[in-house]
Amino acid sequence: MTAQNFENPAAALDELRARLEAGLVAIGLTKTLLARRAGLGRTTVSEAFSAADVPSAQTVGALARALGLAPVPLLALRAAAVGGPAVSEGETSVGRPIAAWNPHDLEVHPAAAPASAGSGSLIPAEQQRAASVLPGYVRRPHDDQLAKLVAATASDGRSRMAVLVGSSSTGKTRACWEAVQSLAEAGWRLWHPFDPTRAEAALADLARVEPHMVVWLNEAQHYLGAGRGLGERIGAALHSLLTDPARGPVLVLGTLWPEYAEAYTKIPRVGEEDPHPLARELLAGRLIHLPDSFDASAQAAAQALAGAGDRQLALALKGASDGRLTQFLAGAPELLHRYEMASPAARAVLNAAMDARRLGSGLHQPLSFLEAAAEGYLTDDEYDTLADNWLEQALADLGRPVHGNLAPLRRVRPRSEPRVPTSPASAYRLADYLEQHGRSLRRLLCPPASFWHGACDHFTAADERVALGETARLRWRLRTAAELFRAPAATGHPEALLGLARIHYTLGSDQHAEELYGLAADAGSVAALGDLYWKRMRAGDENTARLIDQRAAKAGDLVATLRVSSENTSEEERAAQEEEFAAEQAAVAAAEGYASVVDYLTALTKESWTDTGYTRLRRQAYDNGYEDPYDYLFSLWSRTGNDEVGKRLCEAAAATGHPEALYQLAVWESESEEHAAAVDLASRAAGTGHIKAARMLAWNLEAAGDIAGAEHWHRRMAEYGDDEHLMSVARLRQQVHDTAGALAVYREAAATTGIDLVHCLCWTQDTAWQDLCPYGLDPDGTPSAPWQAPLPGSPGTTCWHGPSPDGSAVHASTT
Incomplete structure (x- = not known):
């Protein structure tokens, strides 16, 4: 059914919304996620699906691109809904409505983007292009120049041309795309001459350009610098287009690298051939230069967008130099x-x-x-x-x-x-x-x-x-x-x-x-003092431990300072500190209009994953020193001690796939001995690379009797470098009476991870193997005195510690 089949605008609007709804269902997005993908506000998207007013052409185009739908039929329905002429593929003019274009089809570079919050992975280039994800736009001085030119063209009816000059990937094409968005609402069309070649397409169809058209000459060297005289002929055709009042208003936009701009505008010496006279005349007074980098003001604007949730700009700010x-x-x-x-x-x-x-x-x-x-x-x-x-x-x-x-x-x-x-x-x-x-x-x-x-x-x-x-x-x-x-x-x-x-x-x-801990501490290692503190505490020497803690506190160790402070704080003082904190939180809640901190936290939980709530919460989290809003909510919840609110918080975050929330829910289920639920949640978190969840999954599968699953995740953790889990694989092999398999894993550990084989055998419960471990290193890290002993379970095999018989320096080897 085409737009011409509708007898009244209301029917066309109903059909437009039905197609948008079908696209939304097919792609499996919520309207919140659709708004983010389309680069629109949540209210704008909601109104496009339900309000009485007809959505703008720009909104329809953005939604079509985000949903992977053909824009032209939707724009035709939108035109019919407002009682205007339908857009037809068969019109004599070139180009199509600006809103019908995907910016990547106009050669705006796809941008790097993290895949999802907390995943740690990145979207491949082809998926980024399909999703039409663009980072937030930071306006710079050249944008103001271009905006004035576009506004003047739209208002006075005169044709104009601008060519943005800048090095590779400085934002020239994106700046042109942003500039023409103001023309989309007015029904302007855009033509990108491209096929069969850029130069041939431009020369063939420049005569068909009509008023209210943007002529898109990205990488203008392909047009103005075309061989066999095509470049000069295109320059002449553009000059005629721009100077004919009957054909205006038309806006010609192009981009060039600096070396091309210099070549086309260079005045030849006397006697030299002049290869680009028409191009030089065309470009005179029409060049807008872009800087290679963002200045301090632009970087601050980008930082503000990143703080509001633009993860692409956040990635660029972190990675760009x-x-x-x-x-x-x-x-x-x-x-x-x-x-x-x-x-x-x-x-x-x-x-x-x-x-x-x-x-x-x-x-x-x-x-x-x-x-x-x-x-x-x-x-x-x-x-x-x-x-x-x-x-x-x-x-x-x-x-x-x-x-x-x-x-x-x-x-x-x-x-x-x-x-x-x-x-x-x-x-x-x-x-x-x-x-x-x-x-x-x-x-x-x-x-x-x-x-x-x-x-x-x-x-x-x-x-x-x-x-x-x-x-x-x-x-x-x-x-x-x-x-x-x-x-x-x-x-x-x-x-x-x-x-x-x-x-x-x-x-x-x-x-x-x-000895080495003492040397490290004397050299300035505060962490060495922390290790010594716990060594003394485990040995029951609390007096020495307190002296070490005081030394660490003087060296600036925050944890030691808190311990020392706590020892010198009475119960009454600690209670007063807790009351002061509670009073501060109650004041915040009251200022927000809530009766209690728990009510305030509950409301934050409910709104935290909406667009407006997330933006507000993210700003509040940054103000309080947290990078992740979830971490901020979690800290508030932990101080209230209300598990019901905590679970509601984690469930809301888990619904978005937040790995830490999934892990916290898995912990609760595990503590309740709901191993199946814990395994499901931990596996979802582990799938995103959450290390603690992967570790927990291995132990829960083992507790549930799933030896194969437990071995899989123990091995995954071993691949990450936690060789305790490789020892667990060997232990599981022993549980199923696979002694040869267990020994093979121990040997694997010795061969692939660098753990000495004799040390591996200490992890077993076999006391005969444990007796073979008079292991040690000298203070400089070299092996201590050599020794040898037969290896149980492997007749004729000897474990060496220290220099082996051939004189090579090893910690352990089998011969």
Whole structure:
């Protein structure tokens, strides 16, 4: 049924809304989410579906794009609903209504965007394009120039032209798109000459351009610089269009890179050929220049939009450097595409660089490290088929820039100034966007052994070795951690000394641990004092623990300060502090018109996931020092102690997929021994990468008797680096009397995670194996005196600790 079939406007309006409703049902969105996707207000969307007034053409176009519907039929229904002429595909004029265009079809770059709150993942480029998601727009001085020109064209009926000049991905095309939105309501059309080529399409159909038309010449070099004389002929046709009053008003918008603008406007010397005389005349006085980056004022405006919930701008502000927000947003999807389509060798290099950044390396990574680490990321077949110059090929591929002059991995050129810190002679930097993507994509993965060997051999900066050593320690790669800590510790680095102390403590070498804790504390490590406090408390030495706590409090440790303060605070003073807090919250509630704090919190819970409520709550959360509104609500709820409100809060947040809310509900269900419900909630949270939920899921599945499921999640946690869960896999194998399987897992731990095999065997309940562990390290992290003993369950196998018979330095090996 077309718009012409309707006898009255009301029927056309009913049909328009029916199609919008059908699209909404088909795509499975709420109106709130639809409003966010379409870039419209919640009230605007609600009225489009139900109010008596006919929605604007701009609203209909935005809804059509967000729902994946063809805009032209909907705009025809909208025209019939207001009693105007229907839009027909067969009209003699070129172009179509502005509202019918998708901005990405006009070459507005898709922008990088997080997929959903709390997921930690990112939307692939093709999905971003389909969803037509654009970040909030920050107006800058060139927008004011362009807006004045557009307004004048619409009001006085004269034709005008403007060409925006700026480097790649500085926001030229988006600025043009924003500028023409004011013309959409007035029924203007837009024509983008493109097929069969841009130049041929423009030359063929410029004569068909009618009044109230925007001629869209994005990348104008394809028109003005076309070969075989086409560029000059297009320039002449545009000049005729703009100077003929009978054909106006028409607005011609174009974009150019600076080098093209300079080439077309350059005046030749006497005797030189003049290749662009008509283009130079056409562009005279019509160029608007864009800056390469956002100034302080524009960045502040972007920050305000990010604070109000624009997660794309928040991502750009965090990842872009020197105010180059548009370059970051435009180049990020292409960077992701390059990563996904990279050759095995190039992807291996990127994976090594991603893991290095997320596990503690600095921005600049030595080429020698990338080469050494990358090998472990390749399968045997991939490694065997590598070309001799595989590294050079991979680096050349990864160094090619995308939009915004961004490259997946670029070489860092050392500075020559003696006072400026320099990078290694051959160092590379990973693109910021890929670094963030790697932190999400690889957060549950543990790097291969080649990564750790490369880190030990090729990172020399003390802070990098300490950061990498700490991540190795947390993943139970104790030998690697000790090697990374050793050199910085020798220079008195407090965190390196602390890392070695914690390794010794883990392995039961209390005397060495105590010495190293003392050295770390003397070097300035407050965390070492915290560890010593708990060691003394567990040993029952409360007097010494209090002295250590006082020392930590003087050093600025907040937790120690609170403990010391609490010890010196009477019950009456603590009660007074609680009353003061309660009074403050009651005052806030009263100011908002609520009878009690619980009533206030209940109302916040109900409105927190609506558009207006979320915006208000987000602002309030920021004002109170919280980044996530859920965290703010949770803190309020925890102080009221009202579990009913807490559950209502978590249920509201869980309905949106908030991982922490799902996890909290799972905890409640687990405490109520509702294991099936706890498993369901924890699995949903774990699916988003929530680490605590994944850990909880493993234990709940085990409690429910699901050995296979428990093993799966224990292994997932082991891949993340929590080797306690690998020990749990072995324990589960023992529960089902699979001794060989358990021993295989212990050997796997020794081979793949760096835990010594003898230490693995200590996790078993077999006392014969436990007796084989006189384990220790010297204070510098090297093995203590060697020993050997037969390995139970493996006849003829001997465990060595210390130097093995062939003289190699090992912690444990089997021969």
